Amino acid sequence: MLQTFETAETRDKPYIIFDPKNNRFEIKGNSLPEDTTLFYKPVIEWIVEYSKNPNEFTHLICSLDYFNSSSAKMLYELFIELEKIKDTGNEVKVSWYYDPDDNLIEEKGLEFQSIMEIPFNVLEKKS
Amino acid sequence: MDINTTFWFFERIQEDNLCMLYSGNFSDEITNKLIELSEYNINNIDALSKMKKKASFLMAECFQNIVRHGEKYKEVPSDGFFLTKNWGGVYYITSGNLIEKQKIKNLKNQLEKVNSLSKEELKILYREVLENSEISEKGGAGLGLIEMARKSGQKLDYLFENKNDNFSYFYNQILLKSDIDELNKIVSDFPLTDSISYHKKMVEENIMLIHKGDFSQDSIFPVLKIIEENLHKEFKDSSQKKKIFHILVELLQNISRHCYKIGDKKEGIFLIGNSDTNFVINTGNLIENKNIKKFKVLLDEINSLNQKEKRNLYLSKLRDRNLPANGGAGIGLIDIARRIISPLNYHFHPIDNQKSFFTINVIA
Numbered sequence: 458m459l460q461t462f463e464t465a466e467t468r469d470k471p472y473i474i475f476d477p478k479n480n481r482f483e484i485k486g487n488s489l490p491e492d493t494t495l496f497y498k499p500v501i502e503w504i505v506e507y508s509k510n511p512n513e514f515t516h517l518i519c520s521l522d523y524f525n526s527s528s529a530k531m532l533y534e535l536f537i538e539l540e541k542i543k544d545t546g547n548e549v550k551v552s553w554y555y556d557p558d559d560n561l562i563e564e565k566g567l568e569f570q571s572i573m574e575i576p577f578n579v580l581e582k583k584s
Numbered sequence: 585m586d587i588n589t590t591f592w593f594f595e596r597i598q599e600d601n602l603c604m605l606y607s608g609n610f611s612d613e614i615t616n617k618l619i620e621l622s623e624y625n626i627n628n629i630d631a632l633s634k635m636k637k638k639a640s641f642l643m644a645e646c647f648q649n650i651v652r653h654g655e656k657y658k659e660v661p662s663d664g665f666f667l668t669k670n671w672g673g674v675y676y677i678t679s680g681n682l683i684e685k686q687k688i689k690n691l692k693n694q695l696e697k698v699n700s701l702s703k704e705e706l707k708i709l710y711r712e713v714l715e716n717s718e719i720s721e722k723g724g725a726g727l728g729l730i731e732m733a734r735k736s737g738q739k740l741d742y743l744f745e746n747k748n749d750n751f752s753y754f755y756n757q758i759l760l761k762s763d764i765d766e767l768n769k770i771v772s773d774f775p776l777t778d779s780i781s782y783h784k785k786m787v788e789e790n791i792m793l794i795h796k797g798d799f800s801q802d803s804i805f806p807v808l809k810i811i812e813e814n815l816h817k818e819f820k821d822s823s824q825k826k827k828i829f830h831i832l833v834e835l836l837q838n839i840s841r842h843c844y845k846i847g848d849k850k851e852g853i854f855l856i857g858n859s860d861t862n863f864v865i866n867t868g869n870l871i872e873n874k875n876i877k878k879f880k881v882l883l884d885e886i887n888s889l890n891q892k893e894k895r896n897l898y899l900s901k902l903r904d905r906n907l908p909a910n911g912g913a914g915i916g917l918i919d920i921a922r923r924i925i926s927p928l929n930y931h932f933h934p935i936d937n938q939k940s941f942f943t944i945n946v947i948a
Contacts, residue, residue: 468805469805478862489833489837489838490801491800491801491840494908499690513601523829523830523833525830525833525834525837526834526915526916526919527837527914527916529902529904529915529919530907530915534900534905537905547739557821558821558822558823559822559826560823560826560827561823561826561827561830562826568895568898568899568902571899572899572902572903573917
């Protein structure tokens with residue numbers, strides 16, 4: 458089993474935890490790094506490895522407060538890699554959370570939902 | 585503010601290593617962020633980094649003048665002005681605030697007195713005021729002025745500028761250099777009247793903040809915070825705030841990715857102001873002439889699309905895995921265009937054979 462992947466949250470980088478042992482997959486916070494590719498490279502690489510031999514059920518929770526357009530491209534990459542889990546016969550699902558008064562994040566979630574081929578729920582955060 | 589405003593300022597401050605201008609309200613939060621941004625800027629100048637403490641002190645003193653003596657005057661939306669710039673090895677700090685005309689005489693007397701004293705005499709006066717004088721109800725008693733003169737090692741440079749029948753602006757400018765003795769030899773080529781003309785332009789065109797300099801991530805953050813703090817007051821709707829924030833991030837990061845680099849500096853200029861209930865945002869930076877065509881084609885394409893087409897173009901760029909994530913794809917510009925009420929107004933101003941000044945103006 459892969460080691461847990463975790464990043465510290467900063468003002469321009471999100472908190473990410475991928476923990477197969479406890480079946481916890483989460484991204485939250487802000488994402489607007491100066492070099493988006495550099496930041497997301499290990500994230501994507503981890504997911505590529507994981508998707509080859511995933512848990513029976515993978516549920517990724519995204520509750521981002523803000524992300525820029527180059528982060529959107531990297532998130533798309535990440536979701537594409539997650540889609541591959543389906544090919545292994547296992548289950549994968551994304552839950553995308555937005556604040557009730559945050560149209561931007563809601564809209565971005567709906568956009569991803571419209572182009573991804575895995576269950577992608579866009580949900581209002583409960584206060 | 586329109587697209588021409590960018591170049592108006594750029595032309596005047598292009599030789600500055602950095603220049604930041606703020607016109608508006610001075611809350612504690614904004615004051616702190618302005619100091620943070622200035623400190624970051626000073627830190628980046630080798631010769632000045634040792635003076636960070638002194639500069640911070642002087643800035644804080646200026647802000648206290650603005651807050652304490654600046655008159656709350658409801659019909660005038662912008663009641664304070666602050667400028668810092670680094671040019672020709674000198675760091676300038678300028679502040680301006682409204683003052684009731686009847687109080688000018690007293691302030692002038694204090695200024696003249698401070699300016700007439702030697703270093704030793706200032707020290708004595710400082711002690712005297714501390715120990716004896718009844719402190720005026722706003723807590724001033726000229727102590728701030730004395731301290732400014734002592735810490736900066738210069739005569740106070742000031743001007744009063746008529747605002748209306750009852751009010752004038754009180755402007756004051758301090759120069760900092762790592763070597764104070766050398767400072768006394770400098771005849772400033774940047775007179776206070778230049779700062780005042782910038783402030784006038786900002787008030788006339790409703791401009792809140794202008795930042796010219798390095799646009800690496802560390803300097804973007806305090807800028808974003810200052811604006812967020814202002815947005816906080818303007819909007820109850822947090823979606824609107826988020827939208828403006830998003831447009832700012834995309835435009836500022838665009839500068840740092842696409843600008844013509846001088847050394848390893850990512851230089852540009854950024855302006856934000858109001859028009860009616862909307863925000864106007866301008867950015868400008870030098871680009872290589874060979875890139876102009878590429879940008880033109882992209883911008884014209886985006887501007888020709890309707891809302892649905894913009895969405896589709898955005899999604900197709902999002903899904904195109906051959907495009908680099910770190911800019912170049914135009915995905916940021918497309919996403920901005922979906923969220924503004926104006927087109928992506930743009931202009932290229934030729935500088936020389938190699939480069940041009942590229943400016944974008946949007947209303948959101």
